[in-house]
Amino acid sequence: MDDQKPGGNAIELIDVSKTYRVDDRTVNALLEINMEISTGEFVTATGPSGAGKTTLLNIVGGLDKPTEGEVRVLGLTISELEEDVLAAFRCRRIGYVFQSYNLVSTLTAAENIEFAMELAGSHGENITEKAMVLLETVGLKERANHLPGQLSGGEQQRVAFARALANDPPILLIDEPTANLDDSTAIEIVRILCLLKGKAKTVLVTTHDRRIVRLADRCLRMSNGKIET
Numbered sequence: 001m002d003d004q005k006p007g008g009n010a011i012e013l014i015d016v017s018k019t020y021r022v023d024d025r026t027v028n029a030l031l032e033i034n035m036e037i038s039t040g041e042f043v044t045a046t047g048p049s050g051a052g053k054t055t056l057l058n059i060v061g062g063l064d065k066p067t068e069g070e071v072r073v074l075g076l077t078i079s080e081l082e083e084d085v086l087a088a089f090r091c092r093r094i095g096y097v098f099q100s101y102n103l104v105s106t107l108t109a110a111e112n113i114e115f116a117m118e119l120a121g122s123h124g125e126n127i128t129e130k131a132m133v134l135l136e137t138v139g140l141k142e143r144a145n146h147l148p149g150q151l152s153g154g155e156q157q158r159v160a161f162a163r164a165l166a167n168d169p170p171i172l173l174i175d176e177p178t179a180n181l182d183d184s185t186a187i188e189i190v191r192i193l194c195l196l197k198g199k200a201k202t203v204l205v206t207t208h209d210r211r212i213v214r215l216a217d218r219c220l221r222m223s224n225g226k227i228e229t
């Protein structure tokens with residue numbers, strides 16, 4: 001599971017479609033998507049609600065399987081992996097920041113980050129220290145022992161970023177990181193994204209935030225399950 005050499009594709013989608021069936025209705029969430037993202041590239045995806053942005057991230061991140069087509073991440077065809085192999089790949093190689101943070105409500109900020117490291121097989125005192133460094137990076141060292149319910153939305157989002165970075169993954173998938181935040185809180189998130197850009201990670205962010213789009217090497221526009229540019 002080595003990371004690919006610089007210049008290769010970190011992410012490749014070949015004729016990927018995702019269809020949902022609800023009762024007798026069919027929803028084409030993604031339609032024959034072909035997409036390549038190079039190692040170290042910072043790409044944004046914009047598009048109206050329902051365009052398929054979250055579905056795209058879920059499929060790239062292996063949280064969901066395509067109905068048709070092939071998904072290659074770091075040279076591995078993840079659309080064909082067994083669930084347990086895929087889960088191990090995901091927690092070591094992919095950092096995911098969800099649209100709704102998804103922190104474990106019964107764990108403190110620090111424990112949420114430590115938990116991600118434990119899932120990837122790290123244990124011991126080291127992870128406590130690492131979690132504190134990550135919390136410091138996102139400006140929340142003083143909130144380490146707060147539960148998610150004792151944090152503001154922006155603070156929870158920053159913990160979610162720290163958790164996504166816990167295993168130093170080469171790929172980050174980030175879903176509308178500033179959509180639920182006020183302007184001044186959103187600036188904190190933009191600052192964290194700037195830091196990531198300096199670290200040569202492959203980043204795919206769904207967003208409408210111009211400040212984030214401006215950071216991007218490339219901007220994809222989605223509508224009705226397709227990538228238009």
Ligand SMILES: Nc1ncnc2c1ncn2[C@@H]1O[C@H](COP(=O)(O)OP(=O)(O)OP(=O)(O)O)[C@@H](O)[C@H]1O
Nearest residue numbers: 020021022027029048049050051052053054055056
């Ligand atoms: N689990 C599901 N079952 C059925 N339909 C779904 C499911 N998840 C998503 N869809 C449908 O797939 C389409 C794409 O949804 P998706 O969540 O990817 O959109 P989005 O671009 O992320 O929208 P938003 O900007 O509102 O977050 C929508 O029409 C949605 O209703």
Ligand SMILES: [Mg+2]
Nearest residue numbers: 053054055099
């Ligand atoms: Mg979405």
